[in-house]
Amino acid sequence: MEVKPFQVSVREIFDGYLNDEESGQVVAFGGKLNVRPAYQREFVYNAEQQEAVMHTILNDFPLNVIYWSDNGDGTYEMIDGQQRTLSFCEWLNNGFSIFANPNAPKMPYYAHTSEVIKERVLNYKLMVYICKGTDVEKLEWFKVINIAGEKLNDQELRNAVYTGQWLADAKQFFSKRNCIAYKLGEKYLTGSPIRQEYLESVLYWISSAIGLTIEELMARHQGDASATPLKDYYRGMINWIEQTFPNYRKLMRGIEWGLLFNDFGFRTYNPEELEKQISELLLDEDVTRQKGIYEYVLSGKTREKALSIRQFSENDRRRMYERQQGICPLCEKEGRGVKLELSEMHADHKIPWSRGGHTTLENGWLLCRRHNLEKSDK
Ligand SMILES: [Zn+2]
Known part of the structure; x- marks a missing residue:
């Protein structure tokens, strides 16, 4: 793992700054820096934080260190510092108007009608660390810097490392607001597509079936041209749930369906018989874990542990x-x-x-x- 410190001015970063609202793409640093790589969750404008960033810059205080990842082809991805970078770039673009917090103190120097003030911001120098290394090294390192920065969850960190066409294709299906995975499976899955929880679930289920970790699975498929097998698996699973349990109950949300699909997806069941067993078990006071009923009936009543039968007090x-x-x-x-x-x-x-x-x-x-x-x- 190679980590290089690098001093860069706001002017250099702002050069070529482009924030495409439509696609969510944000580039800067002469077009070479991807400020909002695909794995980053949507930037939420936080007026207070933005004002704090501008306050820091205008007072010439140091900002916290920013991290970029070297893609190895002359381009970079923002690992940590997205909020800060967007704050000063948007300020330079729009001035006052982005600071929507009505309670924030109005600081006169935000009105950058003054070229002097604008120059001061452009000349401000900040410290960037650029890291270059293997995927595993990067992942370890991202976990460490993540402690201090704008926090990414585990799957967002993995996405930062195993980038490529395969991941981009998977995210199209699993990681957008109102994505197909959400529309198909929102009744059965908890979590948010944008925070990568759908993607994480499906990767976890598939990797469990073949005895790999999520990282190993991602490393193995990183270079694939498409993520069609992931989508097929997911569609197959949802289809299977709907055919096996046509009577939907709210408690079906948040079950580890993929693990059940792995174990029982190849068996044939009589949905009416299963439904009868489920409604009986739901009435049984000794069943303390009702979500486990689905696993229990699928297993042919062999996995009693799933039900957490009431213990004696x-x-x-x-x-x-x-x-x-x-x-x-x-x-x-x-x-x-x-x-x-x-x-x-x-x-x-x-x-x-x-x-x-x-x-x-x-x-x-x-x-x-x-x-x-x-x-x-x-
Ligand atoms: Zn005895």
Whole structure:
């Protein structure tokens, strides 16, 4: 990893500044600097922060260090410093008008009708660090500088590293307001496309299916010409959810659908039968994790853990202890019941939940460690 400090004036950065509202593209530094690379979330004008930036510059105080990434072909991408850069560039373009905060103190020197003031801003020098390295090195480094700057989340950081046609194509589908992925799957996914949470989910699901990390998957496909397989996977998954569970419930939002699709997408189900099981399970008071119902029914009722069946409470345990006088009933049956401490005993369903037993005092007892293990082995 190579990190080079570099002093640059506002004039040099403002040279060729272009902010295309339509496409969201922003370039500066003679067209060589991508101020708003595709992975950066939408810049939110924060009038107070912008005024603070201009205040700093006009007082000739130092701004925090800015980071660019060297693309290796004479062009650069803004890694950290987008807000600051846009603040002074927009000020030079529009002057006062962008400072929309009505409560902000009106500082007379913002009206850059004065060429002297404008010159002062243009001559201001700031410190830029330019980094060049492998993808993995960059990612590590971005994580570190990200602590201080305009914060990017994990997927935004990954997008900063694994750039290319593949990612651009994927983002077209997964990462725009009202993108196709959002329109198709908004009922099933949580998070925001713009903050890259849809993209992150689909990458996570696919990489899990083949035993890779998201970074490994992105590195492997970075050079691909299109992200069609990602889109196909996603469409296939949504299609599968809709056909398997035609009756939509709000609780279906935020389930890790891709993981279920990976495990069960190839099986055939009877949607009516599944629906019957779901509505029964929703009425079961011992099911404390209702989102897990979908995994449970898809697994053919083998993944009981997904439901987080209600445990016996501490009060229940103490009542059972009194009732049994501290003796394991199964040991007693074997003719060797001895009094144990409460802490040595384990609450257990006499009839397991899966066979219709509930988490009630009547259906509970305390067993010794050995008998509890023997029972749960079955
Ligand atoms: Zn026992």
